[in-house]
Amino acid sequence: MVMIDKLTSLLGAGDVLTEQEDLVSYSFDGTATFRQLPRAVVFPRTTQEVAGCVKVCRESGTPVITRGAGTGLSGGTVPTEGAVVLCLVHMAEILEVDAANLTLRAEPGAITADIDAEAAKHGLFYPPDPGSMKISTIGGNVAENSGGLRGLKYGVTRDYVMEVTVVLPDGEVAAFGNRCVKDVAGYSMRDLFIGSEGTLGIITEVLLKLLPRPEARRTILATFASMEAAAETVSAIIAARIIPCTLEFLDQMTIRCVEDYTKMGLPTDCAALLLMETDGHPAAVADEAERMVEIARKHGAREVKTAADEAESLQLASARRSAFSALARVSPTTILEDVTVPRSCLAEMVAYIAETARKLELTVGTFGHMGDGNLHPTFLTDERNLEEMKKVHQALDLIVKKTLSLGGTITGEHGVGLAKKPWLRDQLGDVSLGLMKKFKETIDPENLLNPHKIFD
Amino acid sequence: MRLKEMDFSVLQQCMHCGMCLPTCPTYDTTKRERNSPRGRISLMRAIATDDLEMAEGFADEMSFCLGCLACESACPAGVDYAGLFEASRADIEEKGLNKGLGRKLVRFGTLEFLFMRPRLLRWAGRGMRLWQKLGAAKFLPARLRALERQAPEIGERFSNELIEPIEGEGKWKVAMLTGCVQDLAYAEINRDTVDVLVANGCEVHTPPVQPCCGSIHAHNGEEEMARANARRLLDLLPPDSFDVIISNAGGCGSHMRHFAKLLPNDGRAKEWDAKVRDIHEFLVEVKVRPPMAAPFEEKVRVTYHDSCHLAHGQKVVLPPRMVIDLMPGVTRVELKESDWCCGSAGVYSLTQPEQSRLLLERKAGHIRATGAKILLTANPGCHLQIQNAMPELNVLHPVTLLAKAYRNEC
Numbered sequence: 001m002v003m004i005d006k007l008t009s010l011l012g013a014g015d016v017l018t019e020q021e022d023l024v025s026y027s028f029d030g031t032a033t034f035r036q037l038p039r040a041v042v043f044p045r046t047t048q049e050v051a052g053c054v055k056v057c058r059e060s061g062t063p064v065i066t067r068g069a070g071t072g073l074s075g076g077t078v079p080t081e082g083a084v085v086l087c088l089v090h091m092a093e094i095l096e097v098d099a100a101n102l103t104l105r106a107e108p109g110a111i112t113a114d115i116d117a118e119a120a121k122h123g124l125f126y127p128p129d130p131g132s133m134k135i136s137t138i139g140g141n142v143a144e145n146s147g148g149l150r151g152l153k154y155g156v157t158r159d160y161v162m163e164v165t166v167v168l169p170d171g172e173v174a175a176f177g178n179r180c181v182k183d184v185a186g187y188s189m190r191d192l193f194i195g196s197e198g199t200l201g202i203i204t205e206v207l208l209k210l211l212p213r214p215e216a217r218r219t220i221l222a223t224f225a226s227m228e229a230a231a232e233t234v235s236a237i238i239a240a241r242i243i244p245c246t247l248e249f250l251d252q253m254t255i256r257c258v259e260d261y262t263k264m265g266l267p268t269d270c271a272a273l274l275l276m277e278t279d280g281h282p283a284a285v286a287d288e289a290e291r292m293v294e295i296a297r298k299h300g301a302r303e304v305k306t307a308a309d310e311a312e313s314l315q316l317a318s319a320r321r322s323a324f325s326a327l328a329r330v331s332p333t334t335i336l337e338d339v340t341v342p343r344s345c346l347a348e349m350v351a352y353i354a355e356t357a358r359k360l361e362l363t364v365g366t367f368g369h370m371g372d373g374n375l376h377p378t379f380l381t382d383e384r385n386l387e388e389m390k391k392v393h394q395a396l397d398l399i400v401k402k403t404l405s406l407g408g409t410i411t412g413e414h415g416v417g418l419a420k421k422p423w424l425r426d427q428l429g430d431v432s433l434g435l436m437k438k439f440k441e442t443i444d445p446e447n448l449l450n451p452h453k454i455f456d
Numbered sequence: 457m458r459l460k461e462m463d464f465s466v467l468q469q470c471m472h473c474g475m476c477l478p479t480c481p482t483y484d485t486t487k488r489e490r491n492s493p494r495g496r497i498s499l500m501r502a503i504a505t506d507d508l509e510m511a512e513g514f515a516d517e518m519s520f521c522l523g524c525l526a527c528e529s530a531c532p533a534g535v536d537y538a539g540l541f542e543a544s545r546a547d548i549e550e551k552g553l554n555k556g557l558g559r560k561l562v563r564f565g566t567l568e569f570l571f572m573r574p575r576l577l578r579w580a581g582r583g584m585r586l587w588q589k590l591g592a593a594k595f596l597p598a599r600l601r602a603l604e605r606q607a608p609e610i611g612e613r614f615s616n617e618l619i620e621p622i623e624g625e626g627k628w629k630v631a632m633l634t635g636c637v638q639d640l641a642y643a644e645i646n647r648d649t650v651d652v653l654v655a656n657g658c659e660v661h662t663p664p665v666q667p668c669c670g671s672i673h674a675h676n677g678e679e680e681m682a683r684a685n686a687r688r689l690l691d692l693l694p695p696d697s698f699d700v701i702i703s704n705a706g707g708c709g710s711h712m713r714h715f716a717k718l719l720p721n722d723g724r725a726k727e728w729d730a731k732v733r734d735i736h737e738f739l740v741e742v743k744v745r746p747p748m749a750a751p752f753e754e755k756v757r758v759t760y761h762d763s764c765h766l767a768h769g770q771k772v773v774l775p776p777r778m779v780i781d782l783m784p785g786v787t788r789v790e791l792k793e794s795d796w797c798c799g800s801a802g803v804y805s806l807t808q809p810e811q812s813r814l815l816l817e818r819k820a821g822h823i824r825a826t827g828a829k830i831l832l833t834a835n836p837g838c839h840l841q842i843q844n845a846m847p848e849l850n851v852l853h854p855v856t857l858l859a860k861a862y863r864n865e866c
Contacts, residue, residue, distance in 0.1 A: 021513040022488070024502045025495035030473045043487075070489070071474040089487045111478070135478045325532035332468040334533065383468065 006056045007042055007084070015043040015090070026067070026085050030132070031075040032335050033383055034418055038065065038079035045090045047165060047173055047204040054202065054448070055171035057084050063451050066198040068109060068137030072144060073336055074417030076197045080452055086202065088139055094118050095205075101179050102210045103162060108139025108203050115208065125213040127154035130413070131324065139203045145195030147413030149320075152371030153245045153279075156413065158194045160209045166193055166201035169444040179207065192439065197415050198450040200443050214279035217245075218289040219313035222301040223270040227251065230272035231347035233299040234370050237276075238343075240295060242288050246277035247371030248320045251350055254327060254365035254378075258319055261326035266319060270302065274370065275320040277313075323367040324378070331363070331380040335392060338420075339403040340374040340412030349406060353377045356398050360391045374412035401426070416454045424455055457550075458543040459504045467504055469535045470497045476527035481797050481815055482520055490517055493527035493537055500540055515553035518544045520811065522804055523675055524797035525710075525768035538710075538769065539717065542674050549677035567678050571636060571668045572685070578614055581640040585610035608641035608840050615639045616664035618647040626657030628742070631693040631701045633712070636668045637836040638705050645836075648859035649704045649735055655862050656744055663692055669703075671711030674718070675802050686715045687722070695728040704735045704855060706835035707802070710769030734766060735855055736775035736834065747861035750785030757787050759828040760854070761819070761842065762795040763835030776834055776854050783861050792822040800841035816845050823849065832857065 008016045017023075023037045039062070044050045057064050063083040070077055079085055092109035099122050106115060112133040116126040129148035130136055136146070142164065147156045163177030176190035177183065193201055224230040227249075234247055250258065250273040259266040266273065274296070278288040289306060296304050307313035328334045341349045350366050353375070357364040368375040377399060379392050400410050400423045410416070410423045425433050437455060440447075459467075476493040477483050489495035496517060502508035521541060528537050548554060570577045587593070588609060615634040630653055634646045646662075653660045670685030689712075693701060703709035712732045715725040733741070760780060766772050773795070780788050799805060799815030819842065823831055830850045833839055843851040 017488070019513055020508055021490050021499055021517065024508055025489035025492075025498050028472055028498065030471070032471060069474050069477060070472075132474060135474050325534075328471060328532050329469075329534035332465040334471050382465070384464065 003056055003060045003062060003084075004040055006059075007040065007053060010052045010056065011042055011044060011049060015045070017041040026070075026087070027079060029067070029070040029072045029075065029077040031073050031078065031417070031419055032333055034075040034078040036079045036081060038083050038085045041085040041087055043087050043090050047167065050086065050088075050167045050202055050204050051171045051173055053084070053086055054167055054169065058169070058171065058446065058448055061446065061448070063448055064202070065450055066139075066143070066202045068140035069111075069132070069135045071132040071136045072140065072417065073338065073414040074144075074411065074419040076144065076415050076417035076450070076453055077140075078418060088137065088202075088204075091204065092137070097122050097124070097210075098179070099124070103179055104208045104210055106138055106206055106208065108142075108206065109137050112136050112138055112141055119210050120213060123213050124210040126160065126208060126210055128157045128160060138206055138208070142194055142203055142206055143196060143198050144415045145413075147369075147372075147374065149248060149369060150245050151369055151374065151413075152247060153243045154211075158191065161190065161194050161206060162209050163207035164190050164193050164203050165205035166203055168201050169446065169448050173204075174201075175205075177207065195415070197417060197453055199440060199453055200449065202449070214245075216282040216285040217277060217279040217313065218285050219246075219307040219316050220276045220289060220292055220296070220304065221307075221316040221319060222274045222276070222296040222304045223267055224272040224274065224299075224301055225270065226300075227272045227347045227350050229300045230274045231370065233274060233296050233301065234346075235344065236295045236299060237292055238371075240291060242278065242291060244276050244288070244292065244371065245279045246275060247369065248275040249273065249367060249370040250320065250323055251354065251366040253354075253363070254323050254367045257326040257330060257365055258322055261329065262318065262322055264315075264319060267303065273319060274301075275317060277317075320367070323365075324376075327365045327378045327380060331382060333381050333383040335379040335381060335396075336414075337377040337379070337396065337399065338374070338411045338414040339377070339399055339408060340372070341403055341406045341408035343371070343373040345406040345408070346370055346373050346375070349375060349403065349408070352402050353399055356395050360395050362388070362391055362395055364395070369412075372412070373408070397423075418453060421453075421455060457503075457510070457547050459500050459510075459540075459547055462504075462543060464504065466536055466539065467497060467501045469533050470494065470501075470531075471533050472498070473532060475532055476530045479526040479530040481522060481524065481526070482811065485811060485814060491520060493531075493535075496521060496544075497535065497537070497540060500544055510547060510551060510553070512553055514544075515548045518548055519554065519807055522764070522797050522799075522801040522811075524764035524801060526764065526795065526797070529768045529771070529795070538714075542677070542679070545675070545677035546679045547677075563676070567673055567676060567681060571672055572681060574636070574665050574667055577636060577668075578640070581610045581614070585612070608637060608836070610640050611643045613643055615643045615646040615662065618643050619650050619662045621662060621664060623650055623660045623662070624654030624657075625659050628658045628699045629697070630658040630660050631698040632660050632662040633669065633701065633703045633705075633708060634662060634666050635703070635705045635708050635836065636672075637840070638708075639666075641840065642836055642853070645704060645853045645856055648853065648856045649702070651859045651862065652735070652739070652855050653702065656739065656742060661693070661698070666692065669708045669712050670718075671707050672802060674711060679718075682711075683718055686718050686725070690715070690719075690722065690724045690728060695724055695731050698731060700738055701728065701732045702735050702738060703732060704834060704853065706734070706763030706766030706769065707837060709734045709772075710765035713770065734770055734772045734775070734834075736779050737770075737772050739858075740775040740778050744779065744782065744858075746782045747784065747858060747865060749861055749864035751783055751857045751860035751864065752785060755785045755787065756830055757789060757826075757828045758830040758832055758857075759789050759791040759823060759826040760794060761791055761798065761823070761831060761833040761838060763833060763838050764795070764797050764801070766834055767795040776832070779854050779858060780832060783857055786857065789826045789828055791826055793818070794822075798838050798841050800837035802837065805841060816841060820845050
């Protein structure tokens, strides 16, 4: 108990939790089926306190699991046995918006949606918009390199991180990066920490890049008799040198669930629904929207709707936004997948997923980001039905292998964590994985930070 | 134990995505998982699977939860938090985890005694009105005086003195629920509701003596008493005799839509649930007649506070706003965080005064920022809580505004 006493004298009793009720409520994250009680949960409030906690834990070789809002979808913040959960929600300040350099500085616990709202006050824009942005923390987004709906045009979290301050496994504090757009001084260590899933260091401050806020936006909803027609539409739009900010799709199962749930009048006999948005200068937006409608029609869209105003645009977008909710309420356990393939292979992959589920008699709805090939096959199941869970794992294995055969990746935006660990070697091969492990061993030789995540 | 006996899929339905966290007022205060819906459900689940003993920590937690159900509105997976919340509180009561003689006495006096006996409740109300008119509270010790201030100011007359058992005629045969606190403190709102219904073609049946709907019992872990009250209401107002059953109080309406869950073997309960309507919802459904006059002589700026159990419990969000917006001479400004709990939450202001005060101050700040001198809300708990904190504000029920406007037509 020496460690707990030391943590308590460092942070104060109110910021060190050890009661059973607290341990239970920090034993999981947003991922289905993973659960493990930690030994304690601590809430540091400064970088120095984070460093202090790491040093105390290191003395007894206690693993440290960094956590933000716990919305992760790969088990990245599920504790390991005996670990201390280091929760950064009390370090949540947005420190400054620098309109001259187009940057925003924030503590790691700042909420993603608040960051964009703060940027908006200055007419600026923070594009990455993961599905949980209303509660996810920026530290978690950087550690997982989160994506979102705007990937095709605006990229992902990595593209907006200019500097990170990190507490290293030995308790030292380092900063990587700066306000400069150009910076080639040595290795880009900053990029090593982005997406490192809390295994290399604890991010305690970030400097983000902002963009001017787009002035206009137009939303279009189109339905198709086949997924191929939707995919061809997307390819043709990109070939026409239009980069929409949103190109989202739902498959037939998802369309049916959304219609059941929202009664918004979607045609349930459609095989695919495409939600498209273009943003930017009003004149360019009007022109692009018109051309996108034309292309969709030419590629056999059954129905194409363009939103006349913001309210209608939100209404159309709700078909996509409610996709996950609509699926999640169908069954007690929802397993959300994240495989990603090159855009040109998307229709093939969607067909393969549906076929695999049919063969194994499983229920799956697939939706996701057609613009960047990121799919979210969502299995609707019940974790108490062990027989069915076995089949779900079998299906996952088949889907991942197919993804890799198409030149895709086992995870587009959720991270490896615990959920994707079994397949990392398949994707990377021995040499790449070996080098990755060498980095981990060099920076964290005692394996203190988020051990057994990404790889063993 | 209910948590162990219930279908486990109800607990499993929570996929711990965390979307409820930003809407939970207690999580917002502490930023601790156990004070969030996701954390609380994880505790319930651990109790159900014998991974956690149900002890005082859990009892404290379920007492700290407001039961505002904002999490239900935010939940992508459709978790029945209200059901889990009531089952937990009932288990906690059964196990006797909340101690204290004072608490027992108060619970006996209110839940078991007064709120089971509508006639006695009105007599107690009369006694309290006399007490209030005499200003007797000044003789109380300071601690009790603070409590006393939270009690509703009892009205001069109760619903049965203001409303005939049957009024009006027309297309719809309507049963009108007068409520308990609404009846004691705001009987005029019941009068206004009947006026509005009559003006919109309803034959309104308002039995002079009505049992409590049992919401307060279910909310506080007294399932048996909640059942008894539900049965009495079904006896008094058999649902097959009416087209709709109208409630004008968010809390009562929310509870009364789930009698079938409480009384699964009573065939009438299902029909009852299907016929319960919030007054605003009903008015919008039957295309309420827009008033031709304004409710006030001058133009007024108003704002609307969503009662938790109207917005989250019953998902009635737009209809009250639509009713308000019909009124000539009334400009409605949207209230920031309008669907956040005001801290009233049944007896929460008594059981958790600190958190209740925080929420009330937050609410009052947002109300002041609108610049409105009139606040509209449709639940007696919120009405009382906000009016007590902001005496300068005119707190009214939207239906009162509509009734005033109709009266000004002639």
